[in-house]
Amino acid sequence: MNWREEENKAWRFFGRGLPVFLTMAMMLGLILGGMAGVARGDNSLCFGCHQDESLKKQDARGRGLSLFVAEAVFKNSVHGKLSCSDCHTRVKDDKHAEGGQKAADKRVNCGTCHEKMEKEYLQGLHSKMIMKGTERAANCYDCHGKHNVLASKNPKSMTHLSNIDKTCDRCHSDVGFVKEHGLGEAIPKEEFRKSVHGKSGEVTCTSCHGSHSSLRSLIDPKSTIFRSSIPQTCGGCHPDITKQFVESVHGVLAARGRSDSPTCTTCHGFHGIKAKVDPDSPVNEKRIALTTCPQCHAAERISKEYKLTTSPVKSYYDSFHGLSYQGGDTYSANCASCHGVHDIRPSSDPKSMIHKDNLQKTCGKCHPGASENFAKEKMHAVASIRGEEFGEKVVGWVRVVYIILIVLVIGGLTFFNFTDWLRKTIERMH
Amino acid sequence: MTKKYLRMTLNERIQHLNLAVNFTLLVITGFALSFSTAFWVAPIKDLSMGMTYRGFLHRLCGVALVFLSGYHILYLAFTERGRGIVKDMIPGLKDAKDLWETLKNNFFINRPAKVVKMPRFNFREKLEYLGLIWGTIVMTVTGFILWFKTAWLMYFPMWTWDVAEAIHFYEAVLATLTIIVWHLYSVVWNPDVYPMSWAWITGDLTEHEMEEEHGMELERIKAQPKGEMREYAEAAAVGGGRVYAIRRETTEQDGRKTPSPRRFYKIVQGFNETIKNWKGT
Numbered sequence: 001m002n003w004r005e006e007e008n009k010a011w012r013f014f015g016r017g018l019p020v021f022l023t024m025a026m027m028l029g030l031i032l033g034g035m036a037g038v039a040r041g042d043n044s045l046c047f048g049c050h051q052d053e054s055l056k057k058q059d060a061r062g063r064g065l066s067l068f069v070a071e072a073v074f075k076n077s078v079h080g081k082l083s084c085s086d087c088h089t090r091v092k093d094d095k096h097a098e099g100g101q102k103a104a105d106k107r108v109n110c111g112t113c114h115e116k117m118e119k120e121y122l123q124g125l126h127s128k129m130i131m132k133g134t135e136r137a138a139n140c141y142d143c144h145g146k147h148n149v150l151a152s153k154n155p156k157s158m159t160h161l162s163n164i165d166k167t168c169d170r171c172h173s174d175v176g177f178v179k180e181h182g183l184g185e186a187i188p189k190e191e192f193r194k195s196v197h198g199k200s201g202e203v204t205c206t207s208c209h210g211s212h213s214s215l216r217s218l219i220d221p222k223s224t225i226f227r228s229s230i231p232q233t234c235g236g237c238h239p240d241i242t243k244q245f246v247e248s249v250h251g252v253l254a255a256r257g258r259s260d261s262p263t264c265t266t267c268h269g270f271h272g273i274k275a276k277v278d279p280d281s282p283v284n285e286k287r288i289a290l291t292t293c294p295q296c297h298a299a300e301r302i303s304k305e306y307k308l309t310t311s312p313v314k315s316y317y318d319s320f321h322g323l324s325y326q327g328g329d330t331y332s333a334n335c336a337s338c339h340g341v342h343d344i345r346p347s348s349d350p351k352s353m354i355h356k357d358n359l360q361k362t363c364g365k366c367h368p369g370a371s372e373n374f375a376k377e378k379m380h381a382v383a384s385i386r387g388e389e390f391g392e393k394v395v396g397w398v399r400v401v402y403i404i405l406i407v408l409v410i411g412g413l414t415f416f417n418f419t420d421w422l423r424k425t426i427e428r429m430h
Numbered sequence: 431m432t433k434k435y436l437r438m439t440l441n442e443r444i445q446h447l448n449l450a451v452n453f454t455l456l457v458i459t460g461f462a463l464s465f466s467t468a469f470w471v472a473p474i475k476d477l478s479m480g481m482t483y484r485g486f487l488h489r490l491c492g493v494a495l496v497f498l499s500g501y502h503i504l505y506l507a508f509t510e511r512g513r514g515i516v517k518d519m520i521p522g523l524k525d526a527k528d529l530w531e532t533l534k535n536n537f538f539i540n541r542p543a544k545v546v547k548m549p550r551f552n553f554r555e556k557l558e559y560l561g562l563i564w565g566t567i568v569m570t571v572t573g574f575i576l577w578f579k580t581a582w583l584m585y586f587p588m589w590t591w592d593v594a595e596a597i598h599f600y601e602a603v604l605a606t607l608t609i610i611v612w613h614l615y616s617v618v619w620n621p622d623v624y625p626m627s628w629a630w631i632t633g634d635l636t637e638h639e640m641e642e643e644h645g646m647e648l649e650r651i652k653a654q655p656k657g658e659m660r661e662y663a664e665a666a667a668v669g670g671g672r673v674y675a676i677r678r679e680t681t682e683q684d685g686r687k688t689p690s691p692r693r694f695y696k697i698v699q700g701f702n703e704t705i706k707n708w709k710g711t
Contacts, residue, residue: 320463320576320595323463323464323466324463324466324481324485326466326467327462327463327466327467327471327474327475327480327481327484328474328475328476328477328480328481329479329480329481329482331482332481367579367580368580369580370580370583371580371583371584373583373584373586373587373588374580374583374588376587376588377587377588377589381592383592383596389589390589391587391588391589391592392589394589394592394593395589395592395593395595395596398593398596398597398600399596399600402596402597402600402601402603402604403600405604406600406603406604406607409604409608410604410607410608410611413608413611413612414611416533416536417611417612417615417619417620419533419536419537420532420536420615420620421615421619421620421621422536423535423536423538423543424620424621424622425621427543428621
């Protein structure tokens with residue numbers, strides 16, 4: 001019809017474009033309506049393909065990658081109310097199904113919503129490793145999961161207190177992985193769980209190693225496991241011991257950075273810490289004087305380096321205490337009995353158990369009524385004719401004289417009897 | 431059936447057994463401490479309070495030995511037989527000569543081998559006995575010092591205790607080795623007595639053994655007018671300890687004899703003699 005002849009005002013208002021406009025509106029509506037399939041809440045379009053368990057693709061290295069997502073698990077997770085494209089922002093429709101690497105998301109960026117955590121994570125060691133080029137260092141989803149993220153308070157969460165060690169073990173206990181990435185030794189899976197920390201159910205990897213920003217390299221001074229910070233890390237749960245230790249000779253030296261001085265982990269271990277009463281524990285009373293203390297105090301390198309003139313371990317092993325101890329006696333004094341455990345101080349320190357004014361009392365703990373003579377002479381004396389003290393020299397001479405006597409007497413007697421036996425045997429042969 | 435000469439009375443044999451058992455236990459429990467890492471000590475390590483029991487047993491045997499020594503001293507002083515033993519144990523020039531002659535024999539310097547007639551206690555036994563006295567005194571004194579450390583240290587400095595410890599150990603080594611190479615030779619490995627001299631159980635020596643080891647004593651016994659006489663301390667009240675032997679000359683009887691340890695010893699001694707007199711087939 002001739003539009004000039006139209007009398008309707010509406011038509012005059014919109015002009016010739018009205019049908020076009022309406023069509024456009026309808027198309028837009030259709031498009032938007034179609035997008036409702038991947039809009040907030042309704043993920044059925046995605047699940048249509050992705051709930052197929054056999055759905056797979058090949059990643060950049062040609063390895064198979066499962067594309068299966070369990071709908072129930074996802075719905076149960078903390079992200080269950082979100083739509084797939086809230087995280088997979090580059091996927092808007094099913095065009096990606098046609099294939100091609102660029103078609104789908106390479107990586108989801110958790111930082112879009114979790115900005116603060118992302119900033120913290122970037123300060124940590126795993127992030128630094130990734131930036132250096134290690135693809136497989138732990139990312140958000142390696143520890144938190146992908147479609148199964150649950151709140152940490154949920155016992156089923158990968159980051160729940162009881163599950164964190166399993167989460168970390170996935171990489172750190174995998175021998176192949178550890179070797180490939182030079183992570184040192186693979187942590188035996190059961191080691192932590194069997195340890196006194198693991199058994200308590202209150203301590204896990206992150207308790208000492210931290211997470212996100214506090215998970216740092218050993219040589220990072222801000223790390224919780226930086227050598228000089230270890231007493232403070234352990235002190236978080238063991239404050240009294242740490243207070244003693246930082247004033248002790250080992251604590252003072254370790255804090256100054258002397259790597260030869262032990263800290264908590266030197267004597268107790270790190271992952272497999274066992275209770276003191278466990279016979280496998282390095283601080284078990286039956287092992288203290290055999291391994292824990294001698295590993296440094298009988299080490300040639302250490303005695304040479306620090307010019308230690310006494311041989312404390314050898315003199316202990318030769319003494320009654322040491323001999324009985326080596327036979328399994330737990331009543332006999334070991335290193336800790338006289339020197340203390342976390343409060344070891346040098347003998348020049350008036351608070352030390354082995355200060356000359358305190359020695360009598362220290363000996364008196366097991367020898368009631370001990371007199372002064374217990375404490376007067378050198379404790380770790382080594383009997384030798386070239387010894388420092390008079391007592392050492394005398395005993396050294398006693399040894400020399402007796403050994404000569406034994407050799408002469410027994411040698412003589414044996415020789416005499418041997419000739420006797422020889423003659424009698426020869427006579428009998430005829 | 432050969433003639434027997436009484437060597438050790440029952441009393442003496444019991445004293446000797448007491449000594450042997452205590453000495454052995456002392457040696458074992460003592461070296462279990464000074465060589466506490468040795469393989470044979472390992473079983474004690476796993477036993478709860480094993481070392482404590484070791485120490486207790488060691489001191490117990492030590493005290494037992496002290497009591498035995500005390501008894502022995504009384505025995506030597508207050509019995510006639512005991513006094514006789516003391517007299518015969520005193521070493522003299524003859525013993526040195528005997529030792530020298532035996533040595534020359536053994537080196538075939540004397541050809542043919544000179545017959546050395548030795549007294550009741552020959553130089554071997556005298557050496558042994560004197561060693562025993564010396565060792566027991568030293569070990570007892572040092573042992574008590576070690577045991578009562580706190581008390582000792584109230585009066586003496588620590589180095590004296592350390593000296594006592596060293597002496598106790600080395601004297602033990604000396605004593606143990608002496609027993610093995612000297613005493614055990616005399617009674618076990620000596621071809622004249624091998625596999626073992628039975629005197630410590632039966633109390634007797636055979637004629638052959640007497641000839642070899644105590645020839646002078648044998649002559650003295652034989653020279654006595656009444657023939658074979660023995661010292662029997664138990665009969666001291668009757669003949670000054672010298673009586674005819676009553677026991678031991680068993681005669682054949684009809685029928686089976688009742689079994690007795692004495693008879694068993696005889697059988698084994700018979701074997702012993704057969705072996706000793708073995709001159710080849």
